[in-house]
Amino acid sequence: MVMQKKQIAAGLMILAMVLSLSGCSGGNSQSAAETGKTGKKEENVELSMICWGSQTRQEYTQKAIDVFEEQHPGITINLEFTSWDGYWQKLAAMAASKELPDIIQMDYSKVVQYDNGGLIIDLMPHVESGIIDLSDCEESLWKSGIINDKLLGVSVGTNSMVTVINDELMEQAGLEIPDDEWTWTDYTELCSQIMEKKDELGIKWADQYSEAAIDINQLTFEMLEADCNLFSQDGNNTFGFDKEEGRKVFVHYFETMKDMIEKGYIAPLAIRDEISVNGVENGSIIRGETIMDTGHWTNQLEAMTEAAGHHLTIISMPNHTEKRVQPMRPSQLLCVASNSEHPEEAALFINEWTNNVDMNLELKAERGVPISSKVRAALAETMEEDSAVLQTFDYVDRMAAKAGELEMPEPASYGAIETLIRNAMKDVVDNGGEPNEVYDSFYEQAMTEFEMTSEEG
Structure with missing residues (x-):
């Protein structure tokens, strides 16, 4: 099951060819870290970042931040971590008070909601300026963050x-x-x-x-x-x-x-x-x-x-x-909040997360297969032959040929529909509900939720 390193290297090349649509675009040949171009002097800038995940992820993330801060002594990153269940409630409260962290770990299913609310920025200007360098990234991977003709986030890994x-x-x-x-x-x-x-x-x-x-x-x-698709693929807030x-x-x-x-x-x-x-x-x-x-x-x-x-x-x-x-799909995206007072420095951090080998050695591809080919190759050289990371690289390579087009992000009602599905499952499994009757009730409630959310939007 586990591949040898030479096989892994070959697999990475195959993955790049399978997933790449037409090569890479955007950014400069050097990363922002090499050029030092943020448009501002890096001095006494404090950024906040919020993530969800396991204790392992928290430890890896903090170590990567430590590397970034050592290489960029004028920037401090304050990390906040929580579980998946508590994450979105906390983020919603921050959004309501316009106090979102500068850098947000975003699930692909939620990104449209935050864009519709004007809560995250378009990162494409920072790609065009060279702060974010995507030249070593397959276009099909980084373009997963382009929604509504805007680069709303940069993928931290393929999943x-x-x-x-x-x-x-x-x-x-x-x-x-x-x-x-x-x-x-x-x-x-x-x-x-x-x-x-x-x-x-x-x-x-x-x-x-x-x-x-x-x-x-x-x-x-x-x-x-x-x-079929669970949700509409034409951008409408409804089922597919x-x-x-x-x-x-x-x-x-x-x-x-x-x-x-x-x-x-x-x-x-x-x-x-x-x-x-x-x-x-x-x-x-x-x-x-x-x-x-x-x-x-x-x-x-x-x-x-x-x-x-x-x-x-x-x-x-x-x-x-x-x-x-x-x-x-992207495991997560890194986004920048529209209320951030330091969007260029936040964009620089996203660039380093994407391209900086030292940071990625600490992150260990725990969030998914990195989108940078150079980072993937560097990680493959350092991993044990039976490591979890190389196994995920191999698996994504095997599955790439079976993957269809990336589905549109879930609609604004996604969170409510997810709750309705869980409740319907419990009605059948735990409460003895008749499946067809439970489905009828679920569908009616879901359509009401879609209608209410669309009216609010």
Whole structure:
């Protein structure tokens, strides 16, 4: 499963060719760090930055900031960290008071909402001025931040959905790790085989099935398999399917999850909610309670491996149909708040995050495969052959050929729809709701939410 370094280097070249549309553009041949061009003298500038993520991510981020501050002694970065669940509530409160941090770690699903509110700036002028240098970045990767004809953020890494497997327990069970072409039938059969050896392995379930947020991620995945999109791709604040198209996918998903949980194949919803709050380092696969964890993103492997203390293997998500789909998107974007008093220095920090090898050696590609080819090559040279980072590089390379066009960011109602989906899932799984009736209620509430949000906008 693990590639040798020469194979990794070749894989990185393939990834660049597959993902590149027409070469690179924007920026100068030198980075802003080399030219020192911020348009201002770097002296006694204090910037704030906010991120979500694991304890591992927080430690890596702070070390990268320390490198930046050492190389730019006139700039100080004050980092604030929180969990995913608390992040957006905190950010919304900051936005309401026009006190957003200078630098914001932004999820792709939320960027349109913050642009519509005039809360983040267009970074393209800073690319054109040379402060942000994207010349070593594949165009298809950095252009993921272009929405509404503006560069609203710079991707910190490429991300794809995975199934994480405890290969030590799989070997103990005498079972083989599936390949990337496995199906949902293969998945359920493997879950059954694992549960037959439950007591011998000392586990509770076959699969944790990620955290609570997986419901909307998995539905996005299954909609693509059904030749639909969960949300509109023309910029409208609505679904990308009609009611009866959606019924087939949603009801099947509700019924499947209920059946899998009742059989003990996957963990109860309460366990997944717990992980959503406490972080991936505290997941069931880390505690030895499951062998698999389906529906994570590649950038989470580093933190999970460190917490587990042993090697973990990643393979593709199991597919329901012969159509192979593989969502691939920016893991996060770095954006600059419109209320920032130091946008050029904030843009310089984003440039260094993108291009500075020393900073990226500290970041360890934990947020995803870096968009700079030079950074990827430098990281590959320093990593152990069985490291989580090289495994994610290899995986993204394998999945690149299966990835379709990047979907539009989720609409303004995304957060409310995500909550409705979670509630609908709980109604079916925990409260015994009839799936079709639950879907009808969910759809009606969702359409009302879309209408209300559109009127507010």
